[in-house]
Amino acid sequence: MHALIINGSPRVKKYSNTDKILLKITAGMEESGATYEQYEVSDRSQWPKIRERFYLCDHILIALPLYVECIPGLLIEFLETLDAERKAAALENSAKRPVMSFLLQSGFAEGVQLRCGEAYLEMLADRLGCEYGGTLVKGDNFSIRLFEGEQREKITGAYQAMGKIYGRDGAFRDEACRKFTGPEVFPLPVRLLVGTIFKTLAKKGFKDKAKEWGCTRPLDDKPYLQ
Amino acid sequence: MILIINTTADTSITSDLREALAGKGATDFEIVEAAGMKISHCVGCNFCWLKTPGICSIKDDYEEILKKMITADQLWVISGTSLGFLDHKGKNIFDRIMPLVTMYLKFKGNQMRHVMRYKKNADVGLIYEGEADRAYLERWNERAALNIGTKSLGVFPAEEWKEAVLCMH
Numbered sequence: 001m002h003a004l005i006i007n008g009s010p011r012v013k014k015y016s017n018t019d020k021i022l023l024k025i026t027a028g029m030e031e032s033g034a035t036y037e038q039y040e041v042s043d044r045s046q047w048p049k050i051r052e053r054f055y056l057c058d059h060i061l062i063a064l065p066l067y068v069e070c071i072p073g074l075l076i077e078f079l080e081t082l083d084a085e086r087k088a089a090a091l092e093n094s095a096k097r098p099v100m101s102f103l104l105q106s107g108f109a110e111g112v113q114l115r116c117g118e119a120y121l122e123m124l125a126d127r128l129g130c131e132y133g134g135t136l137v138k139g140d141n142f143s144i145r146l147f148e149g150e151q152r153e154k155i156t157g158a159y160q161a162m163g164k165i166y167g168r169d170g171a172f173r174d175e176a177c178r179k180f181t182g183p184e185v186f187p188l189p190v191r192l193l194v195g196t197i198f199k200t201l202a203k204k205g206f207k208d209k210a211k212e213w214g215c216t217r218p219l220d221d222k223p224y225l226q
Numbered sequence: 227m228i229l230i231i232n233t234t235a236d237t238s239i240t241s242d243l244r245e246a247l248a249g250k251g252a253t254d255f256e257i258v259e260a261a262g263m264k265i266s267h268c269v270g271c272n273f274c275w276l277k278t279p280g281i282c283s284i285k286d287d288y289e290e291i292l293k294k295m296i297t298a299d300q301l302w303v304i305s306g307t308s309l310g311f312l313d314h315k316g317k318n319i320f321d322r323i324m325p326l327v328t329m330y331l332k333f334k335g336n337q338m339r340h341v342m343r344y345k346k347n348a349d350v351g352l353i354y355e356g357e358a359d360r361a362y363l364e365r366w367n368e369r370a371a372l373n374i375g376t377k378s379l380g381v382f383p384a385e386e387w388k389e390a391v392l393c394m395h
Contacts, residue, residue, distance in 0.1 A: 011270035042269075067268065068320045069369040070311065074267040077314035108338045116369045120311060123359060127309045145272075185336045194338075198331045206276065206329045213277045220328045221279040222344055224293050 001170045003029070004057035005038040006050060008064035010074040013040050017144040018063045021105060024156045025063070028163020034170075036061075041078050050078070055086040059099050059170045060130065062121075065141075066106035069116045071124070082128070090129030100125040101133030101172050107142030111181040114139060133171030136162055137181045146209055228255035228394050229298035229348065231291060233315040234306045234355050235261045239384055246391045255394070256294060260319070263287035267314065268321035275329035280343050288322050295326065300379060300394060301348035307356035311363070316354075326374050334375075342375050351379030353390050358383075 005026070009018040019040075026036055037057075039050045054060070064071055090097055102121045104114050114137045125132040144155050158180070165174050186194065210219055217223075228247070232240045240257050247255050264286045273283040282289065295301060305316025312320075326347060327340035350371040352363060360381060367378040382390040 009270065010267055015271075065270065067270075068317075068323065068373055069366055070317070072267065072270075073314045073318035073321045074269075076308060076311070076317050077267065080308050080314060110337060112337060116366055120362060120366070123310055123362065188336075191333050191336065195333045198333075203330060210276045210279075210329075213273075215277050215279065217279050219275070219279050219330065220341070220343060223280040224296055225344070 001029075001032075001034040001059060001167060002057065003034065003036045003059040003061050003166075003170070004050075004053050005036050006060070006062045007038065007040045007042070008062050008072065008075040008078075009040075010042055010067075010072050011065075012042050015145055016040075016042070017141050018065055018103075018105060020144050020152065020156050021103065021141065021159050022063050024159035025061075025103065025163035025166065028160040028165070029167030031160075031164050032167025034167030041075055047078060047081065051081065051083060054082060055090050055098065055129075057098060059101070059133070061101050061103065061166065063103035063105070066104060066108075066114055066117045070120050071117065079124075079128070087129050097129060097131045099133040099170055100128065100130035101166065101170075102135040103172075104135050104137050105141045106139045109140035109182070110186060111137060111139065111184040114181075134173045134177065136166075136172040136177050139182075227298045228252065228300045228302065229294050230255065230257045230302045230304065231260050231319055232257065232304040233260045233265075233313075233319060234304055236355060236384075239304060239353070239355070239387060242387060243391065243394075246388065247394060250391070252394065258291060258294070260287075260291070261315070265291075265315070265318055265322070267318050268324065272329075274325040275327075279328065280325050282322065282325050284322075288319075291319070292322070292325060295323070295348060296344050296346070298348040299346075300351065302351040302353060302379070302390070302394065304353045304355070304384070307354050307358040310357070310359045311366075312352075312354065312358075313356075320370055323374060339372070339375070347374040347376050349376045349379050350374070351390060351393060352381045353384055353387060354381070355384040 009016045039046045118135045265288045266284045306313040330341040363381045371378045379393050
C-alpha cells in the first residue's frame, strides 16, 4: 500500500502538531510495510506536486487540525485548485476511485468537539471523487508544540499503532480507530477536576509559556478596548 | 450594531441588504466589502493567545474587521461556496476570529470552551452564494458561533436574503 499524505495544517512544518502526529503515523505504516509520500499545504511551492499526484495515488490521507469546527481555510484554498478534469474522471469511474481517509485532530479533548468537522470530511471525500476511508478523530493535541522529548511522546506515541492499522488497511475503518477518539464528553467528576486544573495549574502553565514566548501583556488583555 | 462582511465580489446583494435595512428603519449597521481586501488565512501561530494577546500576528486588512466585531451585536458573513461548504475566503473570516478568545479554558455545559476576551460577542448569521449543503452549514454555523460564546442567527442561500433581513435587528 502506498499513500499520498497531505498535511493540511496551515502551520509551518517545523511547528505543526499535525506533522508530529504524522511522524508516528508514518512510523506505524512502515511497520506494516506500507510506503508513503508526504506534502505540506503550508508550503505553497508544494501545491503543483500535490495536484500532480492527487488522482494518481490509490490512497490519500489528509491530516488536519480542526479550525473553527471544520477544515482550515488554507486547505480549502488548496482543494479549490485541484484539476477539475481529473476530479470529473474520478467521479465518473467509481471502480477506480482513490480511497480518501482523514486524520482530524484538535486542541479540545472531547470527541464531540470534532464530530461536525468529521461529518464534513465524509462529504468532502465524495465531492472529490474519492471513496471515504474513514477519519481518525482525536483531540487533546494542543500542547504537542509546547513539549519535547518524553512529554511529547506521551501525546503522540499512541498514534503509531493507528499508523500500523492504516498501513495494513489503507483506511481508518477498524474498530480500534473509532475507540482511539476516547470519551465523547467527560463525566461530571472529571469535568469538575479538569475545570479546577484549568483555573489553577493550566492557567499558570500558559502564563509561563507566554513569558517564554516574550509576552509582556496579560493573557486576557483587551487591546481594542484601550 | 449589525456588521455585514461580504467576501464575494457580488455587491448587488449588499445593495439589496442596505436598501432593505434602511427600509425597515435600521440605522446601526455597517457593510464591509471584503472581496478586494487583503485577508490571509490563519497560520495557527497562537501568537494571539500566547505572545500578543488579542492581536493577530498577520498584519493585513482583517484587523479593521476584528475591531468592528467587538462592537457588533450581529455578525453576518456573505460567502461563496466550494465543495459543499464555504469557500476559502469565507472560511478565513471565521478562522481569523481567534483573537476574540483567550488561551484560558473552562467548561460550558459539558464541553470545553475558551474564555472570551471581551464581554460581548456577536451572534452569527451566514448568507451563501452557490451550491452548498444547507443542512450541514446550519449545523456548522451553530458550532461556529459557540466558539465565540454566541448563537447562530441562521443560514440562508443568497436568493433567500429577504429571510435573512427578517433576522437582522
